[in-house]
Amino acid sequence: MNDRSPWTDPSWIRGMTQRRMSRRDLIRNAAVGAGAIGISSILAACGVSGEAQTTGPTAGEEGSAQWWADMKAQGPGDHINFTNWPAYIDRDFSVDGPGSRPSLYAFTQSTGIDVTYRADINSNEDFYAAIRPALESGQDTGHDIIVMSNFQELSEMIALGYLIELDPELHPNFDQYAGKNFVDPVFDPGNKYTMAWQSGITGIGYNTNYVDGPITSLDDLLNPKYAGHMAMFNNSPDAGCSAMIHLGIAPETSTPDDWQKAAEYLQKFNDSGGLRGWMDQSYLTAIENEDLWITMAWSGDILNDKLYFPEYATFEFTIPDAGAVIFIDNGCIPNKAANPVGAEMLMDWYYDPKYAAMLTEWNAYFTPVPDGGEIVQADAAAAKGANKEVLQTIASSPYVFPTTEFAQKLHNYRVLEGDEVQTWNDIFNPIFLT
Amino acid sequence: MERHLQPDLPDVEVPERRKKRARAPYGLAAPALVWLFVLFVIPMIAMVSLSLQTGNSLEGFRQTFRFANYTDALSQNGDIILRSLRNAAIVTGVALLLAYPVAYWIAFYGGKFKNVFLFLLLLPFFISFVIRTVAWSFILSDNGIIFGTLKTLGVLPDSYRVLGTTFAVIAGITYNLLPFTILPLYVSLEQIDRRLVEAAKDLYASKRKAFTNVVLPLSMPGIFAAVLLTSIPAIGDYVNASVLGGPGTTMIGNVIQSEFLRDRNYPEATALAIVLMGIMLVGAIIYARLLGTERITEA
Numbered sequence: 001m002n003d004r005s006p007w008t009d010p011s012w013i014r015g016m017t018q019r020r021m022s023r024r025d026l027i028r029n030a031a032v033g034a035g036a037i038g039i040s041s042i043l044a045a046c047g048v049s050g051e052a053q054t055t056g057p058t059a060g061e062e063g064s065a066q067w068w069a070d071m072k073a074q075g076p077g078d079h080i081n082f083t084n085w086p087a088y089i090d091r092d093f094s095v096d097g098p099g100s101r102p103s104l105y106a107f108t109q110s111t112g113i114d115v116t117y118r119a120d121i122n123s124n125e126d127f128y129a130a131i132r133p134a135l136e137s138g139q140d141t142g143h144d145i146i147v148m149s150n151f152q153e154l155s156e157m158i159a160l161g162y163l164i165e166l167d168p169e170l171h172p173n174f175d176q177y178a179g180k181n182f183v184d185p186v187f188d189p190g191n192k193y194t195m196a197w198q199s200g201i202t203g204i205g206y207n208t209n210y211v212d213g214p215i216t217s218l219d220d221l222l223n224p225k226y227a228g229h230m231a232m233f234n235n236s237p238d239a240g241c242s243a244m245i246h247l248g249i250a251p252e253t254s255t256p257d258d259w260q261k262a263a264e265y266l267q268k269f270n271d272s273g274g275l276r277g278w279m280d281q282s283y284l285t286a287i288e289n290e291d292l293w294i295t296m297a298w299s300g301d302i303l304n305d306k307l308y309f310p311e312y313a314t315f316e317f318t319i320p321d322a323g324a325v326i327f328i329d330n331g332c333i334p335n336k337a338a339n340p341v342g343a344e345m346l347m348d349w350y351y352d353p354k355y356a357a358m359l360t361e362w363n364a365y366f367t368p369v370p371d372g373g374e375i376v377q378a379d380a381a382a383a384k385g386a387n388k389e390v391l392q393t394i395a396s397s398p399y400v401f402p403t404t405e406f407a408q409k410l411h412n413y414r415v416l417e418g419d420e421v422q423t424w425n426d427i428f429n430p431i432f433l434t
Numbered sequence: 435m436e437r438h439l440q441p442d443l444p445d446v447e448v449p450e451r452r453k454k455r456a457r458a459p460y461g462l463a464a465p466a467l468v469w470l471f472v473l474f475v476i477p478m479i480a481m482v483s484l485s486l487q488t489g490n491s492l493e494g495f496r497q498t499f500r501f502a503n504y505t506d507a508l509s510q511n512g513d514i515i516l517r518s519l520r521n522a523a524i525v526t527g528v529a530l531l532l533a534y535p536v537a538y539w540i541a542f543y544g545g546k547f548k549n550v551f552l553f554l555l556l557l558p559f560f561i562s563f564v565i566r567t568v569a570w571s572f573i574l575s576d577n578g579i580i581f582g583t584l585k586t587l588g589v590l591p592d593s594y595r596v597l598g599t600t601f602a603v604i605a606g607i608t609y610n611l612l613p614f615t616i617l618p619l620y621v622s623l624e625q626i627d628r629r630l631v632e633a634a635k636d637l638y639a640s641k642r643k644a645f646t647n648v649v650l651p652l653s654m655p656g657i658f659a660a661v662l663l664t665s666i667p668a669i670g671d672y673v674n675a676s677v678l679g680g681p682g683t684t685m686i687g688n689v690i691q692s693e694f695l696r697d698r699n700y701p702e703a704t705a706l707a708i709v710l711m712g713i714m715l716v717g718a719i720i721y722a723r724l725l726g727t728e729r730i731t732e733a
Binding site: 125126129156159160227228229269270275276277278289290291421422425429430432433434 | 490491492510514572575576577578593595597598679680681682684688689692694695696697698699
C-alpha cells in the first residue's frame with residue numbers, strides 16, 4: 001500500500017487543491033438529478049464515458065510543457081511505486097532487502113529516491129481492468145510506472161488520455177542509446193507516452209524430464225502424450241498471432257478471414273481434451289510445479305529459470321519452425337501518478353547501457369539498448385567460474401541476440417483499428433471461455 | 435327532498451401525538467430505505483440502463499435500447515448457463531449430504547462444546563476464500579503434497595491429475611460454501627424439542643422412523659434456507675473455476691467477468707448478469723412456492 005502520509009503526498013495535495021469535476025461531468029450529473037422524473041431519462045443518463053482524446057494535453061494540463069516545468073521545479077520526490085511483471089528485473093538472492101535488486105538499488109543509491117517494486121502484473125487485460133476505474137475518475141492509481149505490452153489495452157490507454165505524455169527532456173539516455181527498433185514504435189509514434197522496458201518472443205517452453213524430441217511446431221503441444229499437462233496463453237494477441245504464423249499467415253497483414261482460420265485452429269486445443277488451461281503469467285508457476293510439461297511461454301521467463309535455478313535446469317525454450325511473434329513491454333506513467341518526474345528518470349535509468357546489461361544478464365530478454373548488449377557480450381567473454389557458462393549461454397542465444405536469419409522468423413502483432421477490435425475480440429475471446 | 439342520513443358529528447381532531455406515532459415506523463425505516471435506494475435501486479437502474487446500450491470502451495456507450503443484448507447474451511452462453519446450474523445443483527446436493535450429519539451431531543451431541551465446534555467449523559473461513567482456493571491449487575497440484583506422494587508410492591499413474599477438472603471446481607465450491615449449508619441446518623436442528631423425539635420412541639417408533647417422521651420434517655426450514663444459501667452463490671461463483679478449473683469448466687461468472695474486464699463489453703456483461711439474476715430469482719420463487727414461503731422466515 002501507499003506508505004506515505006497524505007500530507008506529503010503530492011498527488012493528494014494536487015487532488016485537494018484542483019478541480020476534479022469537469023464541466024461536462026457537472027452537466028451530466030445535473031441531468032441525472034433532473035431526469036429522475038422519467039425512468040427512461042435515467043436510463044439514458046447512465047452512460048459510460050469513453051471519448052477518445054484526439055489532441056494532446058492543453059496548456060497547464062497534466063503532461064503539458066508548463067505542467068512538467070512545475071513538476072520538475074518540485075523535484076522528483078523521494079519515492080516511486082514501480083509495478084512490473086514477474087521475472088523481469090535482475091536479482092541477487094545473496095542479499096536481503098532493497099539490495100537484492102542490484103540495478104534498482106543503484107538507482108536509489110545514486111538519486112536518493114526509494115523504489116517500491118511490485119511484480120504484480122500477470123496479464124494486460126486484468127491489470128488494466130484493475131486500474132481503469134481510478135483512471136476513469138481521474139484518481140491516482142497508486143502506480144508511478146506500469147509496464148504494458150503492445151496490446152489493445154496500451155493503445156486504449158493512449159487513446160483515452162490515461163497516460164501522462166513524457167517530458168522529452170527527461171530521457172537523455174533514451175535519446176542516446178535506444179535501439180532503432182524501439183524508437184518511434186507503431187503503437188506510440190514519437191515515444192510520446194512510452195519507453196520500452198524489455199522485449200521478447202512468445203514461443204514454446206517445455207521440461208525435458210517429460211518432453212523428448214525436438215519441438216518444432218504448435219502441433220507438438222497437441223501430442224496426446226502431454227494431455228493434461230499442456231497450456232496456451234489466454235490473451236488473443238499471443239494465441240491468435242501464434243496460430244496465424246503456424247498456419248502460414250503473416251499476422252501483421254491478416255484479415256478477419258485469417259483470424260477465423262486461426263480461431264478454428266485454436267479450437268482444436270479445446271477439442272483435444274489435453275489442454276490444461278488458457279493461462280496468463282500463472283503458466284510460469286504451473287511449469288515450475290511440473291503441472292505443465294509443455295506450454296506457450298515467454299522467452300526470458302523460461303531461459304532465466306533454466307540458467308539461474310538448478311531445479312529448472314531441464315527447462316527449454318524454443319520457437320516453432322514457422323516462426324513466432326515478438327512483443328514489446330513498455331514503461332509508462334499513468335495519469336495522476338504521485339511522482340512523474342522520478343518515474344521518467346527511473347525509466348530512463350535503464351537506458352544507461354550499464355544497467356540495461358544488468359537486466360539482460362539476468363532476465364534473458366531482448367534489450368532495447370544495443371550498447372547494453374555489447375556489454376553483455378564483453379562480460380560473457382571476460383567471465384570466469386560458474387557465471388561464465390550462464391553469461392555465454394545468454395550472449396550466444398538467438399532468443400536474446402537474434403541473428404539476421406533468425407530475426408526473419410519473427411513477426412509483430414496485428415495492429416487493430418476501430419471496429420476491428422470488436423471483430424477480433426468476438427472471434428478469439430469465446431475460445432478462452434469453454 | 436334531501437335528507438341527511440348521517441347525523442352531524444362534531445369534527446374530531448386527531449391528537450398531534452398520535453399523528454406523530456403513526457409516522458414513527460416510516461422514520462425508523464428511513465435509514466434502511468435510503469440505504470436500499472442508494473445501494474440497490476440506483477445500481478440496479480444503472481445496470482438495466484447499461485445493459486441496453488451500445489458502443490465500445492474507446493468511444494463510450496450510448497443508450498440505444500438495444501434489447502438484442504439480452505438475446506445475444508443468452509444465445510451465446512446457453513450451454514455455460516446450463517453447466518453453471520448443473521454444477522450448482524451438484525454442489526448443493528453434496529453440501530447437504532455432508533452438512534446434515536455434521537449439523538445433526540453438533541446440535542444433538544455437541545453438549546456444552548457446541549460453540550467450540552461451531553467456532554472450529556468457521557475458523558478456516560477467517561482467511562479470505564480466494565487465498566484458500568489458491569492454497570487448494572497448491573495442495574492438489576500434480577506433484578504436490580498429496581498426489582506427488584501417491585505417485586512416488588506408485589498408487590497413482592504419473593499423468594493423474596485433479597486440477598483443471600470439473601471435479602476440482604465442484605469440490606472447491608462445495609468446500610467454500612459448506613458453512614453456509616451447515617449453519618442454517620444447525621439452527622433448525624438445535625431448535626427441535628427433544629421431547630418430541632422421546633415421544634415418538636414412546637409410541638414405538640424405531641430410531642429411523644423417529645428421524646424420518648419427526649426430526650427431518652422439523653428441520654425442513656433449515657434445509658430450505660441451506661439450499662438457497664448454497665445454490666445461489668454456487669451458480670454465480672467464478673473464483674473456483676478460474677483457479678481450480680481448466681477448459682470445459684468455465685462457469686457463467688467467468689463469462690461475465692471476462693466480458694467486463696477483457697472485452698470491456700459492458701452492455702453484454704450487464705445483460706448477462708441481469709439474466710443470471712432473473713434465473714436465480716425465478717428459481718427461488720418457484721422453490722419457495724413449492725416448499726412454502728413461511729419456512730424461510732422460520733429458519
